[in-house]
Amino acid sequence: MAKKEFPYTGFTSLAIHAGHEQDPNYAHLTPIYASSTFVYDTAEQGMRRFSKQEEGYIYSRWGNPTFTEAEKKIAAMECFGVTDAGGRPLVTKALLHASGMAAITTLFLSNLKAGDKILSHYSLYGGSQEMMDKILPGLGIEAVIVDLRDLNKAEAALKADPQIKMMYLETPANPTVQCVDIEELTKLAKQYGKIVACDNTFATPYLQQPFRFGVDFIIHSTTKFLNGHGTAVGGVFIGRDIEFMNTRAAKTYQLLGGNSNPFDAFLLINGMRTLEVRMERHCHNATEIANYLEGHAAVSKVNYTGLPSHPDFYISSKQMRHPGAIMSIELKGGLQAGVKMMDRLQLCTRTVSLGTCDTLLCHPASMTHYGVPKEQRERYGITDGLIRMSIGMENVQDILIDLEQSLKGL
Structure with missing residues (x-):
């Protein structure tokens, strides 16, 4: 012992x-x-x-x-x-x-x-x-x-x-x-x-x-x-x-x-007891997915501090071992594109919360930040078209396949 x-x-x-x-x-x-x-x-x-x-x-x-x-x-x-x-x-x-x-x-x-x-x-x-x-x-x-x-x-x-x-x-x-x-x-x-x-x-x-x-x-x-x-x-x-x-x-x-x-x-x-091994897999998957989404035609912006394009890239790298497993994206098609994407998901889970073994997607404006006035939300960068993603531990290729089919044509 x-x-x-x-x-x-x-x-x-x-x-x-x-x-x-x-x-x-x-x-x-x-x-x-x-x-x-x-x-x-x-x-x-x-x-x-x-x-x-x-x-x-x-x-x-x-x-x-x-x-x-x-x-x-x-x-x-x-x-x-x-x-x-x-x-x-x-x-x-x-x-x-x-x-x-x-x-x-x-x-x-x-x-x-x-x-x-x-x-x-x-x-x-x-x-x-x-x-x-x-x-x-x-x-x-x-x-x-x-x-x-x-x-x-x-x-x-x-x-x-x-x-x-x-x-x-x-x-x-x-x-x-x-x-x-x-x-x-x-x-x-x-x-x-x-x-x-x-x-x-x-x-x-x-x-x-x-x-x-x-x-x-x-x-x-x-x-x-x-x-x-x-x-x-x-x-x-x-x-x-x-x-x-x-x-x-x-x-x-x-x-x-x-x-x-x-x-x-x-x-x-x-x-x-398994925090480190879980976070290593979460973070590995998140890095690959952020890089994929940054180049996607349907996505106008990826909020992930592991990307050099993010304004807080330096601060994140200074105080964090890794940027983590949470990101959010802005879709070019706004709210309607976000609804379509969420409805098409097959592997990833539509729900609030984050940090579980499976990949979770939510729409903050109508879920986690529903009680925050729209004007205030938007001033803070939480627009109607923002999708938050908690990247899970699935095989990353399966997550990518699901995101690709859900974003197709948006």
């Missing part, structure tokens, strides 16, 4: 073994601890646990052994090879949530109060955008949206508004696949004393590690590549300030009730 102190030299070894502790009954894999509550040997032990004098589980809304392995595994992957300011291996704390949106809610409500503002950028995940537009203003928290690919604009916003408390990044962004420079933006934010949070869902810890560039918090929708099989919804909130994560963040998490459940945590653990 691998031990926690084993000096892992590779990402997959870490992904398989990190966070695992031997079950008392010697199960090979961590069991599904399907228990709402946990018992104590004595009343005194219960008191020690509630007062935090003794480590132990109390109630699954507050923590569960199956959650713990998932949390430790994700935290270990985000920190693999990353050091703190003193040159020591970075240690972080993760809280497993019922969804990515639950994780984002804990991030915002544990850090922000009425009067605070968030500085963010164009083309965010639709749920994040709607949270900033429709929920946070009612709590007295506002969002300032700026093109953060322009560092001058980012600094101007920070100078102009001292109420900005947090910089919130999503890179690559959904669904235009825009990238922002995590390192430079974090340096800038720190000059002004701001918190930096980053949604790392598209990239995963295998392709990008925002903690390496000094961010304070990372969130994921674990539903996507971390799970990898479309079997469970989940989210995670990770922070480098252990005291904050164990106090303010943990209390917010517990009181909001956004915790995961043991079965979904179990599915996530097993999905993460």
